[in-house]
Amino acid sequence: MKTALRTGALASATVLTLALAACSSGTEASVSPGSTSDTVATLSGELSGAGASSQEKAQEAWKATFEGEHPGVTLNYDPVGSGGGRTQFLDGATSFAGSDSLMNADEYASAATRCDGTSGAIHLPMYISPIAVIFNLEGIDSLNLSPDVIAQIFDGKITRWNDAAIAADNAGVDLPDAAITVVHRSDESGTTSNFTDYLEKASSAWPYAHGGEWPNNVGEGGPGTSGVVDLITGTAGTIGYADASRAAGFGTASIKVGDSWVAFSPAGAAAAVAASPLAEGANGANDLAYKLDRTTTAAGAYPLVLVSYIIMCQQYDDANERALVTSYVEYMASDEGQSVAASAAGSSPIGALGAEITGIVETIAAG
Amino acid sequence: MTATEAPVSAEFAVGKRDLANSAFASTSRAAAVFILVILAAVATFLLTEAWPAMTASSADLADKVSWLGTASNETLLAVIGYLVYGTIFISAFALLIATPISIGIALFISHYAPRRIASGLAYVVDLLAAIPSVVYGLWGAFVLVPALLPALQWLERNFNWFPLFRGAEISDGTTTVGTGRVALSASIILAIMIMPIITAVTREVFLQTPLLHEEAALAMGATRWEMIRMAVFPYGRSGMIGATMLGLGRALGETMAVYMILSPGLSYSFSLLEKSAHNTIAANIALKFPEADSEGVSALITMGLALFAITLLVNMLARWIVSRRAEFSGANG
Numbered sequence: 001m002k003t004a005l006r007t008g009a010l011a012s013a014t015v016l017t018l019a020l021a022a023c024s025s026g027t028e029a030s031v032s033p034g035s036t037s038d039t040v041a042t043l044s045g046e047l048s049g050a051g052a053s054s055q056e057k058a059q060e061a062w063k064a065t066f067e068g069e070h071p072g073v074t075l076n077y078d079p080v081g082s083g084g085g086r087t088q089f090l091d092g093a094t095s096f097a098g099s100d101s102l103m104n105a106d107e108y109a110s111a112a113t114r115c116d117g118t119s120g121a122i123h124l125p126m127y128i129s130p131i132a133v134i135f136n137l138e139g140i141d142s143l144n145l146s147p148d149v150i151a152q153i154f155d156g157k158i159t160r161w162n163d164a165a166i167a168a169d170n171a172g173v174d175l176p177d178a179a180i181t182v183v184h185r186s187d188e189s190g191t192t193s194n195f196t197d198y199l200e201k202a203s204s205a206w207p208y209a210h211g212g213e214w215p216n217n218v219g220e221g222g223p224g225t226s227g228v229v230d231l232i233t234g235t236a237g238t239i240g241y242a243d244a245s246r247a248a249g250f251g252t253a254s255i256k257v258g259d260s261w262v263a264f265s266p267a268g269a270a271a272a273v274a275a276s277p278l279a280e281g282a283n284g285a286n287d288l289a290y291k292l293d294r295t296t297t298a299a300g301a302y303p304l305v306l307v308s309y310i311i312m313c314q315q316y317d318d319a320n321e322r323a324l325v326t327s328y329v330e331y332m333a334s335d336e337g338q339s340v341a342a343s344a345a346g347s348s349p350i351g352a353l354g355a356e357i358t359g360i361v362e363t364i365a366a367g
Numbered sequence: 368m369t370a371t372e373a374p375v376s377a378e379f380a381v382g383k384r385d386l387a388n389s390a391f392a393s394t395s396r397a398a399a400v401f402i403l404v405i406l407a408a409v410a411t412f413l414l415t416e417a418w419p420a421m422t423a424s425s426a427d428l429a430d431k432v433s434w435l436g437t438a439s440n441e442t443l444l445a446v447i448g449y450l451v452y453g454t455i456f457i458s459a460f461a462l463l464i465a466t467p468i469s470i471g472i473a474l475f476i477s478h479y480a481p482r483r484i485a486s487g488l489a490y491v492v493d494l495l496a497a498i499p500s501v502v503y504g505l506w507g508a509f510v511l512v513p514a515l516l517p518a519l520q521w522l523e524r525n526f527n528w529f530p531l532f533r534g535a536e537i538s539d540g541t542t543t544v545g546t547g548r549v550a551l552s553a554s555i556i557l558a559i560m561i562m563p564i565i566t567a568v569t570r571e572v573f574l575q576t577p578l579l580h581e582e583a584a585l586a587m588g589a590t591r592w593e594m595i596r597m598a599v600f601p602y603g604r605s606g607m608i609g610a611t612m613l614g615l616g617r618a619l620g621e622t623m624a625v626y627m628i629l630s631p632g633l634s635y636s637f638s639l640l641e642k643s644a645h646n647t648i649a650a651n652i653a654l655k656f657p658e659a660d661s662e663g664v665s666a667l668i669t670m671g672l673a674l675f676a677i678t679l680l681v682n683m684l685a686r687w688i689v690s691r692r693a694e695f696s697g698a699n700g
Binding site: 053079080081082083084087181183186187188189211212213217219220221222223227230231234235238 | 433434508509513545546548626627630631632634642643653654655657658659660661663
């Protein structure tokens with residue numbers, strides 16, 4: 001009995017201390033605006049999201065640091081895939097979704113009923129990753145490949161490395177007289193979807209519609225990014241595509257943008273996104289759903305890029321849920337969040353978009 | 368439990384013995400019923416989950432499931448057809464490779480090797496069965512396939528006339544074998560994986576051959592090989608078939624190894640050396656599951672149902688063969 005009392009006293013003392021500490025940090029936050037958020041101190045509870053597996057690594061890193069900063073918060077991100085993530089979000093099972101692709105009209109409509117009020121849900125680009133075209137050729141680190149040439153290689157129309165079409169753009173490179181082995185993803189992936197979308201839009205030689213499944217029977221499939229990378233590592237004469245974070249050690253292609261050759265870079269990826277218009281049918285000015293312009297000619301832009309979004313409501317009826325979602329999204333979009341993702345997943349920082357997202361989220365946070 | 372509490376001394380009370388008896392009987396009966404319930408539960412689950420995909424119109428389904436209708440407007444049934452073919456094709460070759468070698472090892476252990484070597488070898492074979500399949504997959508992808516590649520290329524160059532090794536046009540230097548991730552590589556890995564179980568079962572069966580049969584054969588002047596042919600094989604035939612079918616069952620359902628070392632594709636190709644031409648049901652489910660939405664999962668479970676039916680058929684066939692030859696069987700009776 002005595003011990004129980006004492007424990008109780010201890011517990012309440014701890015709570016009191018914590019509350020005091022919370023108060024003080026709250027005041028601090030309001031003194032210096034621009035730090036994460038002034039709701040920091042009161043954050044607690046469980047926040048769940050689900051969706052694109054492309055974000056998985058970044059989400060794991062975000063979860064670790066965010067939970068470290070807010071000990072009362074438990075974050076769950078289930079990498080079920082973009083479609084599954086949107087379904088769970090629209091069913092109300094999760095507070096936000098991660099998605100490599102945009103909602104269609106039906107999903108926008110059901111988001112309007114799922115979310116509180118009438119403002120529906122919005123996309124916020126949170127994870128940008130350039131996709132590198134990588135190859136394994138002894139002694140060659142870089143090749144200039146135009147969209148048409150890439151499309152023909154991946155469609156099995158160009159089968160030799162010393163093909164005239166490749167040689168024409170690569171004067172001075174000693175191309176080997178060897179067969180090209182195309183390597184692609186054997187599982188469904190956002191990387192494949194963006195790669196084929198690029199080929200479809202930027203080249204005239206790609207006869208297939210874009211999609212997450214590899215569309216033809218050319219070449220060989222490996223499971224996951226690792227499967228593709230391992231295959232390319234192991235065999236000379238291979239060419240494939242992978243998240244830029246895995247391109248180290250391989251030869252990479254500079255792609256033709258306008259009249260110049262652009263190698264992949266974080267800045268180039270961010271530039272390509274910035275140069276893209278918003279998609280038609282977007283849900284107002286807050287909805288940063290990009291229709292990626294694969295044929296952009298903006299200087300330095302690298303349009304072969306994957307953009308993964310966070311989909312969230314513009315209004316949440318539960319104040320705590322709203323606080324959790326908005327501070328987490330603000331954290332992800334912050335410079336700190338983006339650099340955490342960059343070091344964990346090799347993504348490209350979203351740059352200036354971060355400030356824009358913070359502005360949008362603040363209107364939501366205010367309720 | 369009650370049995371252990373009973374006095375171990377001279378006489379058991381009759382009532383207590385009966386109680387122990389009936390308790391044991393009902394426990395054992397419950398265990399038997401339990402496995403049937405599990406089987407029924409799995410079958411029900413597969414049927415209910417697969418139902419939406421099985422009843423949906425194929426156009427509807429192709430609309431919702433990304434891996435349907437991509438390459439050439441395939442329906443779910445067509446895809447399952449390819450996969451069933453791929454599964455059986457690859458497993459059959461695995462069996463073709465594994466069975467003779469396994470029987471050889473089993474015979475060596477049971478009838479040729481000196482006792483000490485035999486027990487050591489038997490132990491090693493059992494150890495092989497304990498290696499997880501993902502380890503076989505990794506080993507296959509990083510060690511075996513690269514090592515096999517020259518042999519596969521040689522086969523392709525020199526035996527192109529043989530249907531099983533036929534490649535596409537190899538004139539322009541593009542090889543059909545590619546990086547070696549072809550059906551033959553998968554079959555070889557599967558063969559290595561199912562060898563331990565076939566060896567272990569056949570070894571036990573061979574060891575059960577009545578000594579009198581063997582001695583009678585030897586006494587009539589038979590050589591050791593003739594003795595094995597006349598006494599051991601006829602006696603162990605049903606056991607050998609049962610062991611092979613157990614191996615086939617494992618090969619059919621093997622996921623990770625195939626997932627990791629085969630470049631998947633869909634076709635009815637009869638060539639073991641054609642890349643991106645085959646896939647198995649289990650590997651395909653593993654491949655497509657992570658990104659599947661509810662319709663996709665339903666379609667994948669339909670495939671699972673097909674695999675369930677195939678393995679059920681294989682096992683029923685095995686049982687039927689074994690029971691037909693029951694008169695020989697000492698081990699499986």
